[in-house]
Amino acid sequence: MIKNRRELFSVSWTCASLAGLAFLAGCASTPASSPKSTGWIKNEVADSYVFGYPLVLMDVAREVANGTDPGQAPVNTLRHAQALPPVGTGRPATPGIDTLDSTGWLDLSEEPVIVVLPDSHGRYLDARALDMWTNVVWSTAAQSGAPAAARAAGVRQQTIAFVPKDWHGNLPAGAKRVEVSTRYVWFTARIQTNGSRDITAVRKLQHGIRVAPLSVFNGDTRVATVVTRPMPSDMSAAGGPPAKVAALDAAGFFGRLAQALADNPPAPDDPHALKILGDLGVTPGAPVQLPAGASDAIAAGLAEGHERVASAPTNVLTANGWSWFGDGVGNYGPDYALRAYAAYTQPGIGTKDDEIRATVAQDSDGHALNGANRYVIHFAPNQVPPVRGFWSITAYTKDGALGETTPPRVAVGDRNGAKRNRDGSLDVTVSAARAKAANWLPAPRGDFQLVMRLYAPKPQAGDGSWQPPEVVRQ
Missing domain, CATH: 2.60.40.1610 (Domain of unknown function DUF1254)
Incomplete structure (x- = not known):
């Protein structure tokens, strides 16, 4: 079943904010000797990390790419x-x-x-x-x-x-x-x-x-x-900008965010996000002053932020083990969860009208794809990827590299002359061992993943009415 339920990040943000306001309202009547709750700090650090992640990632990527050194x-x-x-x-x-x-x-x-x-x-x-x-x-x-x-x-x-x-x-x-x-x-x-x-x-x-x-x-x-x-190296290269951002501690991340905000303000519908950042001591263009005496809460919030950025929100489309972005991608509004996850998984992704990239790493039984096995992807006549441009499927290692296949760098798609069956359906055979099938896609010898790219996709590819078929082990 395809999932396409919009998950607005602002809901969790509002809950965190109310907790913070409740805490502040209680300060006047709380004895000085009573311990202060830091739960609101943890929540707001996590929310702010998700909010600011795309800007920090882009700022690091720009810095890595621009300059006079080799590769810049x-x-x-x-x-x-x-x-x-x-x-x-x-x-x-x-x-x-x-x-x-x-x-x-x-x-x-x-x-x-x-x-x-x-x-x-x-x-x-x-x-x-x-x-x-x-x-x-x-x-x-x-x-x-x-x-x-x-x-x-x-x-x-x-x-x-x-x-x-x-x-x-x-x-x-x-x-x-x-x-x-x-x-x-x-x-x-x-x-x-x-x-x-x-x-x-x-x-x-x-x-x-x-x-x-x-x-x-x-x-x-x-x-x-x-x-x-x-x-130079792609943004998703090993040790590239995402890895550099992930290595930042809270002071480093929010310091970078504060400096980047000075030249790159958020959209007009984001003033509440800036208010939350201000509560944490993060002001555009100014040195960061995170809450004192809350190192554990800050560290916990940062860890939760890392986890949420890497977790697919419910409005990512999924079907038959595949996942891909549909409506909302590229123009996010207040959907900070989708924006952060898209930046984390597919840096530079366009809208659903530009390109759709579906990925799968397991077969129809839920087992990891492995080159020692042989798989078939069967497209019914009305299930062939709907595009105005062209489409392709490529196999990569589980780490996202092109495997040492023979012949190398082979993709299967309509641009490569994929052959259809008499009834208009199409079968793609995936294996590390050479197959005599008409549409054989070489795969890495170990665990691997498949990426299906739809260039200039038709609307049904992004609205959930089309879905890629399951990968069946033979």
């Missing part, structure tokens, strides 16, 4: 993936092998930043921009007036201007204005590739994407020319 690049600069990801362990988690990515961090502190996308000539190109709270502020899939079929078939040349809030001035002719309330924007573009022989064509399109501050775009030679550099 300046702001307002795109870094391009130049080849398909390598096999083996210790690499980015569940790297895509259908596209080559370009990514960069835009700094809107002084002026707008202009992005020009080239005509992709029918090749699938997905681009999106996220604010520092991981909300999608613009994407190719969400462009108003663009027919869905046209979006799936590629993009036309277009100019987008990412503009600081309340900025006034002249933009390039024809540029689409996108106002952003945070200082930084994370921009990504993914271009479909048909394997290693297709890399040259993809690189040509990559270098056709232009990113420049407005003054540079208008020809101000006093500002340094924007350059391109190889893409």
Whole structure:
């Protein structure tokens, strides 16, 4: 059964807040010698951790990516993936092998930043921009007036201007204005590739994407020319930003959050969250002063925050062992639980109109998937992934790396010529040992997971009316 019940984080927050107010109201009549409850501190630390996690993660990721050291690049600069990801362990988690990515961090502190996308000539190109709270502020899939079929078939040349809030001035002719309330924007573009022989064509399109501050775009030679550099490790790489955030103690996490809040305020519907942070001594741009004498409560709240960020809320879609994001992803409003979990599990995820990524690590009997076994995924004629673009299934180790398979880097999907049965159904066979089946997907030899990607999905993929089939052990 598919689960899609919206779980508003504000409910638990309100309970914690009432507990805190009750505590404060009782202070006037409580003798000085009576011990003070710290339960409200634990609750508010946990709530605030979930609230602030996406901003802290994005801020750490930006710091790791920007600079002049090897693997880094300046702001307002795109870094391009130049080849398909390598096999083996210790690499980015569940790297895509259908596209080559370009990514960069835009700094809107002084002026707008202009992005020009080239005509992709029918090749699938997905681009999106996220604010520092991981909300999608613009994407190719969400462009108003663009027919869905046209979006799936590629993009036309277009100019987008990412503009600081309340900025006034002249933009390039024809540029689409996108106002952003945070200082930084994370921009990504993914271009479909048909394997290693297709890399040259993809690189040509990559270098056709232009990113420049407005003054540079208008020809101000006093500002340094924007350059391109190889893409550094993915945000989900081992030891990457999520690991760095997880290693922060309470003072480090909330100190980072306070500093990031100064340039990246939350949405207008978040004033209550700032009030709770203020109760904990966390003020935008100021040094953090967490409650004294409450180290145990703070540590317990931090541990609970870690657990809640990594726990799927009830409005994540689940069926037949698979899980994926549907409505609400990419534009979260006050659903802080979904926002934090999405940032933790799929950093940079777009809306349900951009891409859907379903994952599974167990078979229909609830056992872990293992390459020593043979599995079949049977799609009924009306159950094939509903997309306007294309879809694929890839096998990874349980840690998210591409396994040492033969042939390497193989995905099964309609782009790879997946063959249907006479009745229109489709069977995918998954195993480490080579199979004679038409749609064989090589798997790692040990425990593994499957990721199904739907590019330019149709609405039923995100509203719960479609579900992927179970993985059956043969």
